[in-house]
Amino acid sequence: MSAPVVIIGAGFAGLSAAVRLADAGFTVTVLEEAPRLGGRATAFADRETGERVDNGQHVLFGCYRETYAFLRRIGTAGLAPLDRQLSLTMAGPDGRQSILRCPSLPPPWHLVAGVMRWNALGMGDRLSAFKLRGLLRDVRRDGAAAVAARVPGDQTVATWLEAAGQSSRLCEWLWHPLAIAALNQSPQVAAAAPFVRVLGEMFGADPAAAAVGLPAVPLDDLYANPAKAFIESRGGTVLTKSPARIDVNDAGAIRAVRVGDDAIATACVISAVPWFAFGRIWNRAVPEALAGVAADAAGTDSSPIVTVNLWFDGPVLPETGARFVGLVRGPMQWVFDKDALWGGGAGHLSVVASGADAILRMSNDETTDLAVRQLGRALPGVAKRRLLRSVVVREPRATFSLAPGGPPRPAASTALPGFYLAGDWTDTGLPGTIEGAVVSGHRAAEFVIRNAKS
Numbered sequence: 365m366s367a368p369v370v371i372i373g374a375g376f377a378g379l380s381a382a383v384r385l386a387d388a389g390f391t392v393t394v395l396e397e398a399p400r401l402g403g404r405a406t407a408f409a410d411r412e413t414g415e416r417v418d419n420g421q422h423v424l425f426g427c428y429r430e431t432y433a434f435l436r437r438i439g440t441a442g443l444a445p446l447d448r449q450l451s452l453t454m455a456g457p458d459g460r461q462s463i464l465r466c467p468s469l470p471p472p473w474h475l476v477a478g479v480m481r482w483n484a485l486g487m488g489d490r491l492s493a494f495k496l497r498g499l500l501r502d503v504r505r506d507g508a509a510a511v512a513a514r515v516p517g518d519q520t521v522a523t524w525l526e527a528a529g530q531s532s533r534l535c536e537w538l539w540h541p542l543a544i545a546a547l548n549q550s551p552q553v554a555a556a557a558p559f560v561r562v563l564g565e566m567f568g569a570d571p572a573a574a575a576v577g578l579p580a581v582p583l584d585d586l587y588a589n590p591a592k593a594f595i596e597s598r599g600g601t602v603l604t605k606s607p608a609r610i611d612v613n614d615a616g617a618i619r620a621v622r623v624g625d626d627a628i629a630t631a632c633v634i635s636a637v638p639w640f641a642f643g644r645i646w647n648r649a650v651p652e653a654l655a656g657v658a659a660d661a662a663g664t665d666s667s668p669i670v671t672v673n674l675w676f677d678g679p680v681l682p683e684t685g686a687r688f689v690g691l692v693r694g695p696m697q698w699v700f701d702k703d704a705l706w707g708g709g710a711g712h713l714s715v716v717a718s719g720a721d722a723i724l725r726m727s728n729d730e731t732t733d734l735a736v737r738q739l740g741r742a743l744p745g746v747a748k749r750r751l752l753r754s755v756v757v758r759e760p761r762a763t764f765s766l767a768p769g770g771p772p773r774p775a776a777s778t779a780l781p782g783f784y785l786a787g788d789w790t791d792t793g794l795p796g797t798i799e800g801a802v803v804s805g806h807r808a809a810e811f812v813i814r815n816a817k818s
Contacts, residue, residue, distance in 0.1 A: 368393040368600070369812055370621045371634045372608045372645055375403025376798050377786040378636030379591040380434045380805030386598040387437060388813050393628060394595065395621070397607035400584065401592060404638065404762060405798065407582035410755055413675060413712075416582035419757050420671045421700050421714045423545070423688075424577035427565040428799040430806055432577075438590040443580050449474070450566075450574040453686035454484060454537055455742035457693050463686075464538065466574060472500040474571040484537050495529040499560070500568055508564025509793050515557040518768045521547070524556035541690045544697050547795045548667045548763040549719045555768045558795040578687060578705050609647040610635075610783075618782050622647055634808045636786040639664045640761055653779040660771035664789065666761035670720040672696070672735040673757065676711035676749035679703065680739075694738045695723055711749065715739065718762075728756045763796030764789045776807045784808040 369385055371378045374396035382392045400406055407416045424431060424444050435441040450466040462484035466474045479485065479493040502511050515524065521543045525535050540551050546562045547554040566574040579586045592602040603623070610633055611620040620627040637645055642661040650658040681689060681701040688700040695717050702712040715735045717723055723731055732754040740746045764770075773791040776784055786808040787801065794800035 367391075367630045367632070368628065369632045369634065370395065370608070370628055370630045371636055371786075372610075372621070373403060373636030373638075373641075373787070374398075374401045374588065374602065374604070375636065375787075376405055376431075376434075376587065376801035377788065377805040377808075378403070378634070379588065379595075380430075380802040381634050381636060381786050381809040382595050382600065382602075382805075383434060383437055383591050384806055384809035385812060386595045386600050388809075390812070390816075392595060392600040393621075393630075394592075394600070394602040395606040395608040395623060396602075396604045399605050401588035401602070401604060402584055404759060405583050405801075406588065407584045410673075412753060415712065416584075416706075417673055417755060417757070418583050418671075418714070420669050420759055420762065421698070421716050422579065422583065422798055424579070424798065425566060425573065426570065426575040426577070427573035428577070428797075428802075430802045431799050434802050434806070435587065438587065438594045440586055440590050443586050444577040445580070446572070446575040446577040448575065449571065450478070450576065451686075452538075452690060453688070454541070454690040454692055456484075456537075457738075457741050459742060459744050460484075461689070462537075466571070468571050471504065471569055471571055472497055472567060475500075475567045475574075479534075479538075485531075485533055489531040489534045492529055492531040492534055496563075499528070499563070503564035503568030508561050508568055511564050512557045512561035512793065515560050517555065517557065519556040520768065521551035521554050521556050521559045524560070525551070537692055541692070541697055544718045546797065547719075547766050548669060549766055553719070554766040558766055558793070561793055562795065578700070580705055582706070608645060610645055611647040612651050612780075616651060616653060616780070618780070632782045632784075632812060634784045634786055634805075634812070636805065636808075638761065638787055639764055639789040640666065651780055654783070657774045657778065657785070660774065661789075663771045665765035665767065665770065667718075667763050667765050668720045668724045668758065668760045669762035670717045670723055670731060670759075671757045672715040672717075672731055673702075673755040674711075674713045674715060674732070674735065674739075674751060675753040676713070676746070677752055678711055678749050680711065680713060680743060680745045680749055689743065691738060691742050694742070695720070696735055696738050699739060699743070711752070713739070724758060724760060728754070731756050766795055776804065777811050784811050 466478035639661040700714040786804040788796040
């Protein structure tokens with residue numbers, strides 16, 4: 365193919381698509397309007413400490429097969445090593461801590477054995493986990509996607525868990541924290557089907573699928589910069605500060621992508637921008653062939669994430685023996701020890717509030733105070749330390765909403781010839797996760813490869 369494939373957007377979706385195409389011998393041009401790569405999964409330098417700071421903490425799992433395939437392709441999979449098995453340290457609001465460890469047993473017995481030995485729960489709570497064995501059996505037989513597709517579309521996570529016989533304490537200590545982390549929305553609001561898909565992927569067929577992988581470097585060093593180097597080494601181009609506009613001729617065919625006064629001649633484009641940016645990538649109006657996609661994108665709601673970076677005058681989490689801790693009952697759900705993950709000076713914690721509608725518009729001081737007070741109740745070590753600095757990062761449109769009744773998610777292939785969609789918001793069946801973004805990028809790339817051969 366003489367003309368390049370143009371990919372608009374340089375987050376996980378766009379870069380994974382570009383790397384897959386470059387690896388297959390295509391010339392690609394990646395255009396990103398922001399001054400740095402990474403989209404909604406990027407990093408920046410803190411002006412005071414000089415440290416790199418992720419715009420939000422991201423966690424990988426063993427079931428992120430497409431993500432790890434992408435990282436292996438660019439040579440960085442070892443920078444997000446997977447634990448041998450799932451181990452979760454949870455802290456209640458009274459400072460009580462308890463660890464769930466799932467041993468290396470055949471599914472679903474690894475989950476059952478872990479829950480049955482978990483001292484955060486009473487016996488009745490532990491036994492309620494057995495009621496999911498039918499679901500996990502079906503996942504092993506039919507696959508997680510097929511089982512999730514059977515869940516009624518109007519059912520929320522909370523109502524599904526109740527119908528599945530899960531005790532309130534098991535939900536409070538395990539299922540709700542996992543749901544909020546995976547779906548970025550309250551269990552009372554988010555649709556159940558994507559959560560069932562997540563459960564099936566994590567606990568269905570492979571005992572290693574639930575293992576956690578935490579990046580040992582900032583996100584731009586994990587994937588964005590290495591992907592750029594990979595693409596450029598194969599003759600491609602990656603540009604930032606380059607807002608792109610697609611030019612469609614009167615016959616309804618793509619003829620170029622404009623960047624300022626320049627035009628890149630091409631008949632093949634992958635849009636890897638989020639739903640809220642879809643309408644502005646066109647030089648004129650959205651083509652009639654994509655009017656339905658544009659309307660659905662415009663009607664898609666968003667769900668925010670707020671991350672509070674705290675620097676104390678000494679370590680806090682080493683007392684727990686964990687690199688991250690789940691926080692039960694509170695506006696913040698997880699705290700990560702960035703020093704344990706990245707090395708460097710002591711005392712940097714990243715505290716995450718997913719589905720953070722209630723605190724999104726608080727001031728920085730109010731948000732910091734909220735995080736410190738919650739940590740003080742859950743982690744006694746905080747009281748021994750002095751807070752030196754805080755940086756609050758808000759992502760108002762971190763993910764698309766999974767509330768029942770939302771617009772349908774679009775397919776990778778579209779009615780406009782040569783135009784393909786990627787992005788976590790497309791119809792992957794997964795929530796707005798890194799894995800969903802990479803799956804979408806690979807899927808769009810495969811359409812390009814397949815059509816080039818036909």
